[in-house]
Amino acid sequence: MGISDIAEIAKMAHENGAVLSVDNTFASPFNQRPLELGADFVVDALTKFINGHGDAQGGAILSNDLETMDRIRYEAQVNVGSVISPFNAWQIFRGAVTFPLRMERINQSSLEIAQWLEQRKHVTFVSYPGLESHPYHDLAKRQMKGFGGVISFGVEADDKTVEKFCAHLKVVTFAVSLGHDESLIFPQPSYDERIHLYPPQFQKGFIRFSVGLEDPQDIIQDLDQAFHAVGL
Structure with missing residues:
Protein backbone atom coordinates (compact mmCIF):
# COMPACT_ATOMS: atom_id res chain seq x y z
CA MET A 1 0.00 0.00 0.00
CA VAL A 97 -21.83 0.51 -15.91
CA THR A 98 -21.92 0.30 -12.10
CA PHE A 99 -18.21 1.01 -11.62
CA PRO A 100 -18.56 4.58 -10.17
CA LEU A 101 -21.28 3.55 -7.73
CA ARG A 102 -19.33 0.50 -6.61
CA MET A 103 -16.15 2.50 -6.02
CA GLU A 104 -17.97 5.11 -3.94
CA ARG A 105 -19.30 2.36 -1.68
CA ILE A 106 -15.98 0.53 -1.54
CA ASN A 107 -14.07 3.73 -0.68
CA GLN A 108 -16.43 4.52 2.18
CA SER A 109 -16.51 0.98 3.54
CA SER A 110 -12.74 0.50 3.33
CA LEU A 111 -12.01 3.62 5.37
CA GLU A 112 -14.55 2.61 8.03
CA ILE A 113 -13.10 -0.91 8.26
CA ALA A 114 -9.49 0.34 8.31
CA GLN A 115 -10.32 2.72 11.17
CA TRP A 116 -11.92 -0.14 13.08
CA LEU A 117 -8.92 -2.42 12.52
CA GLU A 118 -6.60 0.27 13.90
CA GLN A 119 -8.38 -0.03 17.25
CA ARG A 120 -7.95 -3.81 17.57
CA LYS A 121 -5.54 -4.91 20.29
CA HIS A 122 -3.89 -7.74 18.35
CA VAL A 123 -3.61 -5.90 15.02
CA THR A 124 0.03 -4.87 14.67
CA PHE A 125 -0.41 -2.43 11.80
CA VAL A 126 -3.00 -1.19 9.30
CA SER A 127 -1.83 0.20 5.98
CA TYR A 128 -4.48 2.14 4.08
CA PRO A 129 -3.89 5.50 2.33
CA GLY A 130 -7.11 6.95 3.73
CA LEU A 131 -5.83 6.71 7.30
CA GLU A 132 -4.07 9.73 8.75
CA SER A 133 -1.51 7.30 10.17
CA HIS A 134 -0.42 6.27 6.68
CA PRO A 135 3.01 7.84 5.98
CA TYR A 136 1.86 9.08 2.55
CA HIS A 137 -1.66 10.13 3.49
CA ASP A 138 -1.11 13.76 2.45
CA LEU A 139 0.27 12.70 -0.93
CA ALA A 140 -2.67 10.33 -1.43
CA LYS A 141 -5.10 13.18 -0.70
CA ARG A 142 -3.39 15.35 -3.34
CA GLN A 143 -3.42 12.86 -6.18
CA MET A 144 -6.39 10.61 -5.40
CA LYS A 145 -10.14 11.19 -5.34
CA GLY A 146 -10.64 8.21 -3.03
CA PHE A 147 -8.39 5.66 -1.40
CA GLY A 148 -9.53 2.38 -2.93
CA GLY A 149 -10.63 -0.97 -1.61
CA VAL A 150 -7.42 -2.75 -0.57
CA ILE A 151 -6.18 -2.80 3.02
CA SER A 152 -3.03 -4.44 4.34
CA PHE A 153 -2.90 -5.31 8.01
CA GLY A 154 -0.95 -7.49 10.39
CA VAL A 155 -2.10 -9.82 13.16
CA GLU A 156 -0.09 -10.73 16.22
CA ALA A 157 -0.14 -14.46 15.49
CA ASP A 158 1.69 -17.21 13.64
CA ASP A 159 0.81 -18.26 10.09
CA LYS A 160 -1.37 -21.18 11.21
CA THR A 161 -3.48 -18.94 13.46
CA VAL A 162 -3.81 -16.34 10.71
CA GLU A 163 -5.06 -19.00 8.30
CA LYS A 164 -7.58 -20.17 10.90
CA PHE A 165 -8.73 -16.57 11.34
CA CYS A 166 -9.36 -16.26 7.59
CA ALA A 167 -11.10 -19.63 7.49
CA HIS A 168 -13.50 -18.60 10.30
CA LEU A 169 -14.83 -15.67 8.26
CA LYS A 170 -18.37 -16.13 6.98
CA VAL A 171 -19.19 -12.90 5.12
CA VAL A 172 -15.67 -12.35 3.79
CA THR A 173 -14.36 -14.95 1.32
CA PHE A 174 -10.99 -16.60 1.98
CA ALA A 175 -9.53 -16.31 -1.54
CA VAL A 176 -6.97 -14.50 -3.67
CA SER A 177 -7.61 -11.63 -6.13
CA LEU A 178 -9.19 -8.23 -5.43
CA GLY A 179 -11.69 -5.71 -6.72
CA HIS A 180 -14.72 -8.01 -6.69
CA ASP A 181 -18.24 -7.37 -5.48
CA GLU A 182 -17.49 -9.67 -2.55
CA SER A 183 -14.81 -9.06 0.07
CA LEU A 184 -11.72 -11.24 -0.34
CA ILE A 185 -9.00 -11.91 2.22
CA PHE A 186 -5.74 -13.79 1.93
CA PRO A 187 -2.72 -14.14 4.27
CA GLN A 188 0.76 -13.60 2.92
CA PRO A 189 3.06 -16.43 4.11
CA SER A 190 5.95 -15.45 6.39
CA TYR A 191 8.78 -16.34 4.06
CA ASP A 192 12.29 -16.25 5.51
CA GLU A 193 13.19 -13.46 3.09
CA ARG A 194 10.67 -11.15 4.76
CA ILE A 195 12.83 -11.05 7.91
CA HIS A 196 15.57 -9.31 5.92
CA LEU A 197 13.35 -7.06 3.81
CA TYR A 198 10.72 -5.67 6.16
CA PRO A 199 10.40 -4.20 9.66
CA PRO A 200 9.30 -6.61 12.44
CA GLN A 201 5.59 -5.72 12.19
CA PHE A 202 5.53 -6.94 8.57
CA GLN A 203 7.33 -10.22 9.18
CA LYS A 204 4.37 -12.38 10.23
CA GLY A 205 0.61 -12.26 10.30
CA PHE A 206 0.52 -10.16 7.13
CA ILE A 207 -2.94 -10.07 5.47
CA ARG A 208 -4.25 -8.49 2.27
CA PHE A 209 -7.90 -7.56 2.38
CA SER A 210 -10.00 -6.46 -0.61
CA VAL A 211 -13.22 -4.83 0.57
CA GLY A 212 -16.39 -5.61 -1.37
CA LEU A 213 -19.95 -4.34 -1.47
CA GLU A 214 -21.29 -5.96 1.69
CA ASP A 215 -22.53 -3.70 4.46
CA PRO A 216 -19.39 -2.49 6.29
CA GLN A 217 -20.93 -3.31 9.67
CA ASP A 218 -21.54 -6.88 8.51
CA ILE A 219 -17.87 -7.10 7.51
CA ILE A 220 -16.71 -5.65 10.83
CA GLN A 221 -18.88 -8.08 12.80
CA ASP A 222 -17.52 -10.93 10.70
CA LEU A 223 -13.92 -9.89 11.36
CA ASP A 224 -14.69 -9.49 15.04
CA GLN A 225 -16.17 -12.99 15.42
CA ALA A 226 -13.22 -14.50 13.53
CA PHE A 227 -10.75 -12.72 15.84
CA HIS A 228 -12.59 -14.10 18.87
CA ALA A 229 -12.72 -17.58 17.32
CA VAL A 230 -8.92 -17.78 17.29
CA GLY A 231 -8.47 -16.09 20.65
CA LEU A 232 -7.48 -12.62 19.43
Missing part, protein backbone atom coordinates in the same frame (compact mmCIF):
# COMPACT_ATOMS: atom_id res chain seq x y z
CA GLY A 2 2.84 2.37 -0.78
CA ILE A 3 2.04 5.62 -2.57
CA SER A 4 4.26 7.05 -5.30
CA ASP A 5 4.35 10.73 -6.24
CA ILE A 6 3.32 10.29 -9.87
CA ALA A 7 3.72 13.94 -10.86
CA GLU A 8 7.24 14.12 -9.42
CA ILE A 9 8.30 10.80 -10.96
CA ALA A 10 6.88 11.87 -14.32
CA LYS A 11 8.91 15.09 -14.14
CA MET A 12 12.09 13.16 -13.34
CA ALA A 13 11.41 10.67 -16.12
CA HIS A 14 10.80 13.32 -18.74
CA GLU A 15 13.86 15.33 -17.70
CA ASN A 16 15.93 12.22 -18.39
CA GLY A 17 14.32 11.18 -21.65
CA ALA A 18 12.31 8.31 -20.16
CA VAL A 19 8.61 7.48 -20.32
CA LEU A 20 6.48 6.67 -17.29
CA SER A 21 3.98 3.82 -17.16
CA VAL A 22 1.71 3.43 -14.12
CA ASP A 23 -0.14 0.30 -13.06
CA ASN A 24 -3.35 1.87 -11.74
CA THR A 25 -5.19 -1.35 -10.89
CA PHE A 26 -5.33 -0.92 -7.10
CA ALA A 27 -6.48 2.71 -7.26
CA SER A 28 -8.70 2.33 -10.33
CA PRO A 29 -9.44 5.24 -12.72
CA PHE A 30 -12.25 6.35 -10.41
CA ASN A 31 -9.76 7.26 -7.68
CA GLN A 32 -6.62 8.18 -9.59
CA ARG A 33 -5.86 9.41 -13.10
CA PRO A 34 -2.13 9.09 -13.80
CA LEU A 35 -2.30 10.62 -17.29
CA GLU A 36 -3.51 13.87 -15.75
CA LEU A 37 -0.56 13.71 -13.33
CA GLY A 38 1.99 13.43 -16.14
CA ALA A 39 2.27 9.70 -16.78
CA ASP A 40 2.72 8.61 -20.40
CA PHE A 41 0.93 5.27 -20.11
CA VAL A 42 -1.52 3.65 -17.73
CA VAL A 43 -2.10 -0.07 -17.35
CA ASP A 44 -5.35 -1.26 -15.76
CA ALA A 45 -6.46 -4.81 -14.98
CA LEU A 46 -10.07 -4.72 -16.16
CA THR A 47 -10.51 -8.01 -14.30
CA LYS A 48 -10.53 -6.17 -10.97
CA PHE A 49 -12.53 -3.07 -9.97
CA ILE A 50 -13.66 -2.01 -13.45
CA ASN A 51 -15.41 -5.33 -14.12
CA GLY A 52 -16.09 -5.72 -10.43
CA HIS A 53 -17.67 -9.17 -10.43
CA GLY A 54 -14.69 -11.51 -10.55
CA ASP A 55 -15.99 -13.30 -13.63
CA ALA A 56 -14.00 -11.89 -16.56
CA GLN A 57 -10.40 -11.34 -17.57
CA GLY A 58 -9.07 -8.36 -19.47
CA GLY A 59 -6.57 -5.53 -19.43
CA ALA A 60 -6.14 -2.07 -20.89
CA ILE A 61 -3.26 0.18 -21.90
CA LEU A 62 -4.12 3.89 -22.07
CA SER A 63 -2.18 6.90 -23.33
CA ASN A 64 -2.59 10.33 -24.89
CA ASP A 65 0.12 9.34 -27.38
CA LEU A 66 -2.15 8.08 -30.15
CA GLU A 67 0.71 7.18 -32.49
CA THR A 68 2.28 4.86 -29.92
CA MET A 69 -1.12 3.46 -29.00
CA ASP A 70 -1.68 2.51 -32.64
CA ARG A 71 1.69 0.72 -32.62
CA ILE A 72 0.88 -1.10 -29.36
CA ARG A 73 -2.53 -2.09 -30.68
CA TYR A 74 -1.08 -3.39 -33.94
CA GLU A 75 1.79 -5.34 -32.36
CA ALA A 76 -0.31 -6.76 -29.51
CA GLN A 77 -3.38 -7.70 -31.52
CA VAL A 78 -1.97 -8.49 -34.96
CA ASN A 79 1.51 -9.82 -34.21
CA VAL A 80 0.91 -11.44 -30.83
CA GLY A 81 -2.82 -12.15 -30.99
CA SER A 82 -3.72 -10.58 -27.62
CA VAL A 83 -7.41 -10.07 -28.35
CA ILE A 84 -10.02 -10.21 -25.60
CA SER A 85 -12.84 -12.69 -26.12
CA PRO A 86 -16.24 -11.19 -27.02
CA PHE A 87 -17.83 -12.71 -23.93
CA ASN A 88 -15.20 -11.29 -21.57
CA ALA A 89 -15.53 -7.92 -23.28
CA TRP A 90 -19.31 -7.99 -22.81
CA GLN A 91 -18.94 -8.91 -19.13
CA ILE A 92 -16.51 -6.04 -18.54
CA PHE A 93 -18.73 -3.53 -20.34
CA ARG A 94 -21.66 -4.75 -18.24
CA GLY A 95 -19.68 -4.37 -15.00
CA ALA A 96 -18.31 -0.96 -15.95
Whole structure:
Protein backbone atom coordinates (compact mmCIF):
# COMPACT_ATOMS: atom_id res chain seq x y z
CA MET A 1 0.00 0.00 0.00
CA GLY A 2 2.84 2.37 -0.78
CA ILE A 3 2.04 5.62 -2.57
CA SER A 4 4.26 7.05 -5.30
CA ASP A 5 4.35 10.73 -6.24
CA ILE A 6 3.32 10.29 -9.87
CA ALA A 7 3.72 13.94 -10.86
CA GLU A 8 7.24 14.12 -9.42
CA ILE A 9 8.30 10.80 -10.96
CA ALA A 10 6.88 11.87 -14.32
CA LYS A 11 8.91 15.09 -14.14
CA MET A 12 12.09 13.16 -13.34
CA ALA A 13 11.41 10.67 -16.12
CA HIS A 14 10.80 13.32 -18.74
CA GLU A 15 13.86 15.33 -17.70
CA ASN A 16 15.93 12.22 -18.39
CA GLY A 17 14.32 11.18 -21.65
CA ALA A 18 12.31 8.31 -20.16
CA VAL A 19 8.61 7.48 -20.32
CA LEU A 20 6.48 6.67 -17.29
CA SER A 21 3.98 3.82 -17.16
CA VAL A 22 1.71 3.43 -14.12
CA ASP A 23 -0.14 0.30 -13.06
CA ASN A 24 -3.35 1.87 -11.74
CA THR A 25 -5.19 -1.35 -10.89
CA PHE A 26 -5.33 -0.92 -7.10
CA ALA A 27 -6.48 2.71 -7.26
CA SER A 28 -8.70 2.33 -10.33
CA PRO A 29 -9.44 5.24 -12.72
CA PHE A 30 -12.25 6.35 -10.41
CA ASN A 31 -9.76 7.26 -7.68
CA GLN A 32 -6.62 8.18 -9.59
CA ARG A 33 -5.86 9.41 -13.10
CA PRO A 34 -2.13 9.09 -13.80
CA LEU A 35 -2.30 10.62 -17.29
CA GLU A 36 -3.51 13.87 -15.75
CA LEU A 37 -0.56 13.71 -13.33
CA GLY A 38 1.99 13.43 -16.14
CA ALA A 39 2.27 9.70 -16.78
CA ASP A 40 2.72 8.61 -20.40
CA PHE A 41 0.93 5.27 -20.11
CA VAL A 42 -1.52 3.65 -17.73
CA VAL A 43 -2.10 -0.07 -17.35
CA ASP A 44 -5.35 -1.26 -15.76
CA ALA A 45 -6.46 -4.81 -14.98
CA LEU A 46 -10.07 -4.72 -16.16
CA THR A 47 -10.51 -8.01 -14.30
CA LYS A 48 -10.53 -6.17 -10.97
CA PHE A 49 -12.53 -3.07 -9.97
CA ILE A 50 -13.66 -2.01 -13.45
CA ASN A 51 -15.41 -5.33 -14.12
CA GLY A 52 -16.09 -5.72 -10.43
CA HIS A 53 -17.67 -9.17 -10.43
CA GLY A 54 -14.69 -11.51 -10.55
CA ASP A 55 -15.99 -13.30 -13.63
CA ALA A 56 -14.00 -11.89 -16.56
CA GLN A 57 -10.40 -11.34 -17.57
CA GLY A 58 -9.07 -8.36 -19.47
CA GLY A 59 -6.57 -5.53 -19.43
CA ALA A 60 -6.14 -2.07 -20.89
CA ILE A 61 -3.26 0.18 -21.90
CA LEU A 62 -4.12 3.89 -22.07
CA SER A 63 -2.18 6.90 -23.33
CA ASN A 64 -2.59 10.33 -24.89
CA ASP A 65 0.12 9.34 -27.38
CA LEU A 66 -2.15 8.08 -30.15
CA GLU A 67 0.71 7.18 -32.49
CA THR A 68 2.28 4.86 -29.92
CA MET A 69 -1.12 3.46 -29.00
CA ASP A 70 -1.68 2.51 -32.64
CA ARG A 71 1.69 0.72 -32.62
CA ILE A 72 0.88 -1.10 -29.36
CA ARG A 73 -2.53 -2.09 -30.68
CA TYR A 74 -1.08 -3.39 -33.94
CA GLU A 75 1.79 -5.34 -32.36
CA ALA A 76 -0.31 -6.76 -29.51
CA GLN A 77 -3.38 -7.70 -31.52
CA VAL A 78 -1.97 -8.49 -34.96
CA ASN A 79 1.51 -9.82 -34.21
CA VAL A 80 0.91 -11.44 -30.83
CA GLY A 81 -2.82 -12.15 -30.99
CA SER A 82 -3.72 -10.58 -27.62
CA VAL A 83 -7.41 -10.07 -28.35
CA ILE A 84 -10.02 -10.21 -25.60
CA SER A 85 -12.84 -12.69 -26.12
CA PRO A 86 -16.24 -11.19 -27.02
CA PHE A 87 -17.83 -12.71 -23.93
CA ASN A 88 -15.20 -11.29 -21.57
CA ALA A 89 -15.53 -7.92 -23.28
CA TRP A 90 -19.31 -7.99 -22.81
CA GLN A 91 -18.94 -8.91 -19.13
CA ILE A 92 -16.51 -6.04 -18.54
CA PHE A 93 -18.73 -3.53 -20.34
CA ARG A 94 -21.66 -4.75 -18.24
CA GLY A 95 -19.68 -4.37 -15.00
CA ALA A 96 -18.31 -0.96 -15.95
CA VAL A 97 -21.83 0.51 -15.91
CA THR A 98 -21.92 0.30 -12.10
CA PHE A 99 -18.21 1.01 -11.62
CA PRO A 100 -18.56 4.58 -10.17
CA LEU A 101 -21.28 3.55 -7.73
CA ARG A 102 -19.33 0.50 -6.61
CA MET A 103 -16.15 2.50 -6.02
CA GLU A 104 -17.97 5.11 -3.94
CA ARG A 105 -19.30 2.36 -1.68
CA ILE A 106 -15.98 0.53 -1.54
CA ASN A 107 -14.07 3.73 -0.68
CA GLN A 108 -16.43 4.52 2.18
CA SER A 109 -16.51 0.98 3.54
CA SER A 110 -12.74 0.50 3.33
CA LEU A 111 -12.01 3.62 5.37
CA GLU A 112 -14.55 2.61 8.03
CA ILE A 113 -13.10 -0.91 8.26
CA ALA A 114 -9.49 0.34 8.31
CA GLN A 115 -10.32 2.72 11.17
CA TRP A 116 -11.92 -0.14 13.08
CA LEU A 117 -8.92 -2.42 12.52
CA GLU A 118 -6.60 0.27 13.90
CA GLN A 119 -8.38 -0.03 17.25
CA ARG A 120 -7.95 -3.81 17.57
CA LYS A 121 -5.54 -4.91 20.29
CA HIS A 122 -3.89 -7.74 18.35
CA VAL A 123 -3.61 -5.90 15.02
CA THR A 124 0.03 -4.87 14.67
CA PHE A 125 -0.41 -2.43 11.80
CA VAL A 126 -3.00 -1.19 9.30
CA SER A 127 -1.83 0.20 5.98
CA TYR A 128 -4.48 2.14 4.08
CA PRO A 129 -3.89 5.50 2.33
CA GLY A 130 -7.11 6.95 3.73
CA LEU A 131 -5.83 6.71 7.30
CA GLU A 132 -4.07 9.73 8.75
CA SER A 133 -1.51 7.30 10.17
CA HIS A 134 -0.42 6.27 6.68
CA PRO A 135 3.01 7.84 5.98
CA TYR A 136 1.86 9.08 2.55
CA HIS A 137 -1.66 10.13 3.49
CA ASP A 138 -1.11 13.76 2.45
CA LEU A 139 0.27 12.70 -0.93
CA ALA A 140 -2.67 10.33 -1.43
CA LYS A 141 -5.10 13.18 -0.70
CA ARG A 142 -3.39 15.35 -3.34
CA GLN A 143 -3.42 12.86 -6.18
CA MET A 144 -6.39 10.61 -5.40
CA LYS A 145 -10.14 11.19 -5.34
CA GLY A 146 -10.64 8.21 -3.03
CA PHE A 147 -8.39 5.66 -1.40
CA GLY A 148 -9.53 2.38 -2.93
CA GLY A 149 -10.63 -0.97 -1.61
CA VAL A 150 -7.42 -2.75 -0.57
CA ILE A 151 -6.18 -2.80 3.02
CA SER A 152 -3.03 -4.44 4.34
CA PHE A 153 -2.90 -5.31 8.01
CA GLY A 154 -0.95 -7.49 10.39
CA VAL A 155 -2.10 -9.82 13.16
CA GLU A 156 -0.09 -10.73 16.22
CA ALA A 157 -0.14 -14.46 15.49
CA ASP A 158 1.69 -17.21 13.64
CA ASP A 159 0.81 -18.26 10.09
CA LYS A 160 -1.37 -21.18 11.21
CA THR A 161 -3.48 -18.94 13.46
CA VAL A 162 -3.81 -16.34 10.71
CA GLU A 163 -5.06 -19.00 8.30
CA LYS A 164 -7.58 -20.17 10.90
CA PHE A 165 -8.73 -16.57 11.34
CA CYS A 166 -9.36 -16.26 7.59
CA ALA A 167 -11.10 -19.63 7.49
CA HIS A 168 -13.50 -18.60 10.30
CA LEU A 169 -14.83 -15.67 8.26
CA LYS A 170 -18.37 -16.13 6.98
CA VAL A 171 -19.19 -12.90 5.12
CA VAL A 172 -15.67 -12.35 3.79
CA THR A 173 -14.36 -14.95 1.32
CA PHE A 174 -10.99 -16.60 1.98
CA ALA A 175 -9.53 -16.31 -1.54
CA VAL A 176 -6.97 -14.50 -3.67
CA SER A 177 -7.61 -11.63 -6.13
CA LEU A 178 -9.19 -8.23 -5.43
CA GLY A 179 -11.69 -5.71 -6.72
CA HIS A 180 -14.72 -8.01 -6.69
CA ASP A 181 -18.24 -7.37 -5.48
CA GLU A 182 -17.49 -9.67 -2.55
CA SER A 183 -14.81 -9.06 0.07
CA LEU A 184 -11.72 -11.24 -0.34
CA ILE A 185 -9.00 -11.91 2.22
CA PHE A 186 -5.74 -13.79 1.93
CA PRO A 187 -2.72 -14.14 4.27
CA GLN A 188 0.76 -13.60 2.92
CA PRO A 189 3.06 -16.43 4.11
CA SER A 190 5.95 -15.45 6.39
CA TYR A 191 8.78 -16.34 4.06
CA ASP A 192 12.29 -16.25 5.51
CA GLU A 193 13.19 -13.46 3.09
CA ARG A 194 10.67 -11.15 4.76
CA ILE A 195 12.83 -11.05 7.91
CA HIS A 196 15.57 -9.31 5.92
CA LEU A 197 13.35 -7.06 3.81
CA TYR A 198 10.72 -5.67 6.16
CA PRO A 199 10.40 -4.20 9.66
CA PRO A 200 9.30 -6.61 12.44
CA GLN A 201 5.59 -5.72 12.19
CA PHE A 202 5.53 -6.94 8.57
CA GLN A 203 7.33 -10.22 9.18
CA LYS A 204 4.37 -12.38 10.23
CA GLY A 205 0.61 -12.26 10.30
CA PHE A 206 0.52 -10.16 7.13
CA ILE A 207 -2.94 -10.07 5.47
CA ARG A 208 -4.25 -8.49 2.27
CA PHE A 209 -7.90 -7.56 2.38
CA SER A 210 -10.00 -6.46 -0.61
CA VAL A 211 -13.22 -4.83 0.57
CA GLY A 212 -16.39 -5.61 -1.37
CA LEU A 213 -19.95 -4.34 -1.47
CA GLU A 214 -21.29 -5.96 1.69
CA ASP A 215 -22.53 -3.70 4.46
CA PRO A 216 -19.39 -2.49 6.29
CA GLN A 217 -20.93 -3.31 9.67
CA ASP A 218 -21.54 -6.88 8.51
CA ILE A 219 -17.87 -7.10 7.51
CA ILE A 220 -16.71 -5.65 10.83
CA GLN A 221 -18.88 -8.08 12.80
CA ASP A 222 -17.52 -10.93 10.70
CA LEU A 223 -13.92 -9.89 11.36
CA ASP A 224 -14.69 -9.49 15.04
CA GLN A 225 -16.17 -12.99 15.42
CA ALA A 226 -13.22 -14.50 13.53
CA PHE A 227 -10.75 -12.72 15.84
CA HIS A 228 -12.59 -14.10 18.87
CA ALA A 229 -12.72 -17.58 17.32
CA VAL A 230 -8.92 -17.78 17.29
CA GLY A 231 -8.47 -16.09 20.65
CA LEU A 232 -7.48 -12.62 19.43
